[in-house]
Amino acid sequence: MPSCNERKMIVWILCLVFSLSHPILIFASFPAKHMCHADQRDALWEFKSEFHPSGLAASEKTQRWRKNTDCCTWDGITCDPKTGNVAGLNLLGSSLNGSLRSNSSLFRLQHLQSLDLSSSNLAGILPDSIGNLKNLRVLKLLECNLFGKLPSSLGNLSYLTHLDLDGNDFTGELPDSMGNLNQLKKLILASSKLTGLLYLDLSFWNIRRGVVGFSIFLHLKSLTFLDLSHLNTRSMVDMSLFSHLMSLSVLHISGNNLNISSNLNLPSPIGSLALASCNISEFPKFLQRQTSLFYLDISNNKIKGQVPEWLWSLPGLGYVDLSRNSSNTFKNPFPLLPKSIIYFSASDNQFSGEIPKIICELDSLGKLILSNNNFSGSIPRCFENFNTKLTVLHLQNNSLSGEFPEESISVGLVSLDVSHNQLSGELPKSLINCTYLQFVNVEDNMFNGTFPFWLRVLPGLQFLVLRSNKFHGPLYPPEGSMSFPKLRIFDISKNLFSGALPSDYFAGWNEMSSGVYTADNRQQRFIGVSFSNYSKSVVLTNKGSKMELLGISFNIYKTIDVSENRFEGEIPKSISLLKELIVLNMSNNAFVGHIPPSLSNMTNLQSLDLSRNRLSGKIPPELEKLAFLAWMNFSYNMLEGQIPQGTQIQSQNSSSFVHNLGLCGAPLQKTCSGEEEEKTRKEDQEDEENYQVLSGIVAAIAYVPGVFCGLVISHILISYRQDWFKKISKCIA
Structure with a gap:
């Protein structure tokens, strides 16, 4: 048995260990700061020794490096705090003096992400070894007296976003491998004498309203393709700069401010010219001499008056976009289009009168967009003559009248929009x-007749909008199923459809239930990669408000709107199969029965409108599971019971539940019977739980000092009254 002194010593040692372990644990919880790796420190030190002193020691960051110290603290060095790897080397203005060798120790820094050696005298070529730094994001070598050809190994730097080679004397061709730099956001080559570059696409570079020196392109005399669209620069682009590019065949400079002189002459045989959104106020006269022109986009400008007749005498003209010319829009007469025309868009102008019959002679026409004008009369009865060539026919928002003739349909149609006529x-x-048909919009006309059941045989139909017409009758075919496997938008609201929808009505609507979107190659075939910017739009009711779908939205939204008709019977249970549906509007009908609890399976639903029907029973509490359901409306029904208390439902305005005499509970002011008793019971239960928690806290507070006092008293007894304590212990024993 250990002696009393030994036991006392053990107690004190344990206390000491405990007291010391606390700060040790705290210290261990802090992340360790990684120091520079020895191999990378040595590589940096060797790199320093590769250059001669320039006599400007005060400005040379490398002169302040110390060999036996942590290189992460050296001037110009940045390390990754998690790994200690050298991630950045900034020697801007360090006046390095000497050539950059192919076996330089610099290229051993494999983790380098940013390298800036600007304003150094690296007189010589840029070695192929630069391609070894494959993690580089930023490479700045401006004003380094480099010359010769650019190494093809630059194409290995696939993470590169910023490349600045300004102020050097590079010559020769820009390497084809630089096409691999698909993350490049900024490229500066000014003052270089690169030749042989054929293709340069700098479109949508965000210069952040900065200044661009467009004179750089004077040196690129071999260019055949140049795209400078939407650079977001405040610099004015003088079109005369491009008169020196004798091989240029594609010039796209949309989205910039242009200066076009009246005597401008572009001698190159330009075939494709994009001048959209350039604030042009008059038709450029230099176009009259562009006899090779095939593609012309001059949309979204401020050109007024008439389209010059000489434009249509250009022999090869195939694509023309004159749409959206602000308030100074093109007016009559409607242009006499050449037979070579393939694509013609003149939307958002002020053309009026009947659509000219001469269009029927354009047997190469593939896309005709005349939306948002003042055309009147009937649709020409000749588009069937185009057989499979006419793929886009958009005539929406005019004043066209009469019947839609059978002869106006080309079997190759992909997109048809005659809405708002x-x-x-x-x-x-x-x-x-039209077996390739994908988009049909006939909204806001006076069409009548029954639902076009025969459209279900079209395998690729994705968008069907019959809104605001006079269609009538049942929505279910007398025989067969009503399956639209590819349908994404189905809007038949504001018509006179009637009858009940069978329980399995929505079975087979695969696109709304699977969530897998696959682009149809036929769309590329008919729309074309180069001519894909035709406008299609649909106005939908979403979350109680109108919303216009444009562009990529068509691939996101999946909606069903059958509101403002005369449907009756129960809501089809098969609606719950449409798990990818985002908007469901069945309001303003005469639906009866209960709200299907299976609606909770529609996990992507964001907007649900069942208002103004004759629905009864309770609002299913299962709807609380719909995490994305941001807007719902159950008003003007015959619902009853307490409104579910889930967050999504309780966040709605009380107007979403009004005029249901049996509904009660928040957010309505009406309380449910027994609700007050339940509220009181819950409050009492919460008070009891709070009392128990408080009692536990008090007990814990009392226990800790009690134990402490006991230990102190025991220590005093053991230390100063050992004999007395031993006697008491023996008596107890």
């Missing part, structure tokens, strides 16, 4: 022959 009669059944 005064067309009447039935939809032309010749649409059934």
Whole structure:
């Protein structure tokens, strides 16, 4: 048995260990600061020794390096705090003097992400070894007296976003391998004498309203393709700069401010010219001499008056976009288009009168967009003559009237929009022959007749909008199923459709249930990679407000709107199969029965409108599971019971639940019977739980000093009254 002194010593040692372990644990919890790796420190030190002193020691960062110290603290060095790897080397203005050798120790810094050696005298070529630094994001070598050809190994720097080679004397061709730099955001080559470059695309570089020296392109005399669209620069682009590029065939400079002189002459045989959104106020006269011109985009400018007749005498003109010329829009007469025309867009102008019959003679026409004008009369009865060539026919928002003739349908149609006109009669059944049809919008006309069930045979139909017409009758075919496997937007609101929807009505609507979107190659075939900017749009009701879908939104939204009709019967249970549906609007009908609890399976639903029906029963509490459901409306029904208390439902305005005599509970002012008793019971239960927690805290507070006092008293007894304590211990024993 250990002696009393030994036991006392053990107690004191344990206390000491405990007291010391606390700060040790705290210290260990802090992350360790990594120091520079020895191999990278040695590489940096060797790199320093490769250059001769320039006599400007005060400005040379390398002169302040100390060999036996942590290189992460050296001037110009940045290390990764997690790994200690050298990530940045900034020797800007250090006046390095000597050539950059191919076996330089610099290229051993494999983790380097940023390298700046600007304003050094590296007189010589840029070695191929630069391609070894494959993690580089930023490479700045401006004003380094480098010369010769650019190494093809630059194409290995696939993470590069910023490359500045300004102020050097590079010559020769720009390496083809630089096409691999698909993350490059900034490229500066000014003062270089590179030749042989054929293709240069700098479109959508965000210069942040900075200044661009466009004179750089004077040296690139071999260019055949140049795209400088939407640079976001405040610099004015003088079109005369490009008169020296004798081989240029593609010039796209949309989205910039242009200076076009009246005597401008571009001698190169330009075939594709994009001048959209350039604040042009008059038709450029130099175009009259561009006899090789095939593609012309002069949309979204401020050109007024008439389209010059000489434009249509250009022999090879195939693509023309004159749309959206602000308030100074093109007016009559409508241009006499050449037979070579393939794509013609004149939307958002002030053309009026009937659509000229001469269009029927354009047997190469593939896309015709005349939306948002003042055209009147009927649709020409000749588009079927184009057979499979006419793929886009957009005539929306005019004043066209009469029936939609069968002869106006080309079997190659991909997109048809005649919305917001005064067309009447039935939809032309010749649409059934359009096996590539994807988009149909006939909104806001006076079409009548029954639902076009025959559209279900079209394998690629994705968007069907019949909104605001006079269609009537049932929505279910007398025989067969109503399956639209590719449909993404189905809007038949504001019509006179009636009857009940069978329980399995939405079975087979695969695109709205699978969530897998696959682009149809036929769309590329007919829209074309170069001519894909035709405008299509749909206005939908989402979250109680109108919303216009444009561009990529068509690939995101999946909606069903059957509101403002005369449907009756129960809501089809198969609606819950549409797990990818985002917007569901079944308001303003006569639906009866209960709200299906299975709606909780529609996990992507964001907007649900079941208002103004005759629905009864309770609001299913399962709807609380719909985490994305941001807007819902159950008003003007016959619902009853307490409104579910989930966050998504309780965040709604009370107007979403009004005029349901049996509904009660928040957010309505009406309380449910027994609700107050339940509220009181919950409050009492919470008070009891709070009392128990408080009692535990008090006990814990009392226990800690009690133990402490006991230990102190025991220590005093053991230390100063050992004999007395031993006697008491023996008596107890």
